[in-house]
Amino acid sequence: MVVLQPEDRIPLHLTTHSPEGLHVMKRGEDGWCVALNSVRMNCGIYETRPTVCRRFVMNGPYCKAIRTEYSGPAASARHESAA
Secondary structure, eight states: OOBOOTTOOOOGGGEEEOTTSOEEEOBOTTSSBTTEETTTTEETTGGGOOHHHHTSOTTSHHHHHHHHHHHSHHHHHHHHHHO
């Protein structure tokens, strides 16, 4: 979940509120952030991306670990259980 900060200037149509009341980025049907192009693995709003997203180096160790987690066997199980 990408939690937005008050200083983030994200278009409202890309955001929502969590059940806990947090202002967050929406997720698509595939579970990814709506600003993420999951085929190209890049952010569609990179220049204005949320503060929390700016903390992670693109293609850095954390980013690679998350990509591996979401593209591995566990990802298939998640998608099957969601259907």
